[in-house]
Amino acid sequence: MTRTTPPRPLDVTGAFPELATMSRNVTRLHPRSGVPTVEDSSVGGPLLWPRDEPWPTCTRSHEVYEVVELEAVRAWYHIAVARWSRPDDEPPTPEEQSIFDRRTPRETDSPCTDPVPLLPVAQLYARDVPGLPVPDGTDLLQILWCPFMDHDDDIPAIHVRWRRADRVTALLSPPPEPPVIELDDYWPAPCVLHPEQVTEYPAPTQLPAAVSARVDAWQEETGHHYTEFAVAPGWKTGGWGVVSSDDADAADPPRCECGTVTEPLLTVGLSEWNEDNEGGWRPLEDADADDRRGYPPVGDPTMINLGGEELQIYYCPESYEHPPLTVRVYRTL
Ligand SMILES: [Zn+2]
Numbered sequence: 001m002t003r004t005t006p007p008r009p010l011d012v013t014g015a016f017p018e019l020a021t022m023s024r025n026v027t028r029l030h031p032r033s034g035v036p037t038v039e040d041s042s043v044g045g046p047l048l049w050p051r052d053e054p055w056p057t058c059t060r061s062h063e064v065y066e067v068v069e070l071e072a073v074r075a076w077y078h079i080a081v082a083r084w085s086r087p088d089d090e091p092p093t094p095e096e097q098s099i100f101d102r103r104t105p106r107e108t109d110s111p112c113t114d115p116v117p118l119l120p121v122a123q124l125y126a127r128d129v130p131g132l133p134v135p136d137g138t139d140l141l142q143i144l145w146c147p148f149m150d151h152d153d154d155i156p157a158i159h160v161r162w163r164r165a166d167r168v169t170a171l172l173s174p175p176p177e178p179p180v181i182e183l184d185d186y187w188p189a190p191c192v193l194h195p196e197q198v199t200e201y202p203a204p205t206q207l208p209a210a211v212s213a214r215v216d217a218w219q220e221e222t223g224h225h226y227t228e229f230a231v232a233p234g235w236k237t238g239g240w241g242v243v244s245s246d247d248a249d250a251a252d253p254p255r256c257e258c259g260t261v262t263e264p265l266l267t268v269g270l271s272e273w274n275e276d277n278e279g280g281w282r283p284l285e286d287a288d289a290d291d292r293r294g295y296p297p298v299g300d301p302t303m304i305n306l307g308g309e310e311l312q313i314y315y316c317p318e319s320y321e322h323p324p325l326t327v328r329v330y331r332t333l
């Protein structure tokens with residue numbers, strides 16, 4: 001099913017005509033709970049990964065003293081989805097209870113230092129995602145992350161791989177998995193995607209100072225929040241990227257070590273829309289969905305929670321070989 005973002009209830013170029021030249025395409029991925037295969041674009045789905053290529057690992061040190069079993073996290077998710085359609089007061093079966101107990105965080109005194117297999121986060125086929133940046137001769141982007149975010153430098157370990165899908169003949173199956181992860185919040189629940197290209201505008205910190213000052217005055221006067229109308233929420237590729245409106249350090253995309261300003265690749269967003277906000281980003285097809293009920297919640301289908309922050313992954317337009325960079329920011333209004 002396609003997803004269609006309705007027109008913004010308020011067009012920011014009406015209030016600020018300068019923005020007309022600053023629009024950028026952004027592709028909302030619209031993840032929804034599903035059963036993706038290696039042939040599909042997905043969040044939290046299996047990757048089309050060749051048998052003869054090593055699976056990426058994280059070799060940094062992890063100062064983590066509580067972990068959860070990945071298998072129990074996954075099993076409990078599927079139980080919770082199934083339980084949702086049953087009567088509320090039906091007690092868990094002994095098997096369900098044992099999985100629930102196993103997914104409870106447990107202490108560990110060994111700070112996982114062995115190479116940790118990374119978790120698949122997203123797989124994007126260029127045919128599905130308008131405007132997806134891919135090197136010549138490739139058509140598939142795969143993103144994985146370390147299931148421990150607590151590295152000593154606080155920087156998530158992200159692996160970005162572009163490949164050509166038809167070159168993968170024999171699959172690595174099953175791929176290696178970390179037996180334990182730091183939090184169940186870092187395991188992406190399986191989702192299929194319904195990408196849709198829309199328009200977005202810079203965050204206030206990225207606007208020219210004169211425009212930014214007028215935005216402040218306009219917000220004060222009207223009570224509207226500019227970012228709500230200008231910047232697409234949720235998981236997305238491209239666009240303007242940084243949405244922190246009160247952190248000058250996060251106002252610009254980071255620079256690659258080669259000196260080039262990087263471009264937004266993927267944003268791991270918060271909710272796909274916010275019922276209480278005025279931006280109107282809920283797709284028409286989800287108009288009747290009750291986002292306070294259901295499992296997973298319809299507006300939060302990936303179950304990812306990075307402490308309330310968005311994770312933005314950037315690539316270097318100078319060379320796809322240069323390492324990706326990441327920024328974590330609070331989305332502020
Ligand atoms: Zn790591």
Ligand SMILES: [Zn+2]
Binds near residue numbers: 319
């Ligand atoms: Zn570079």
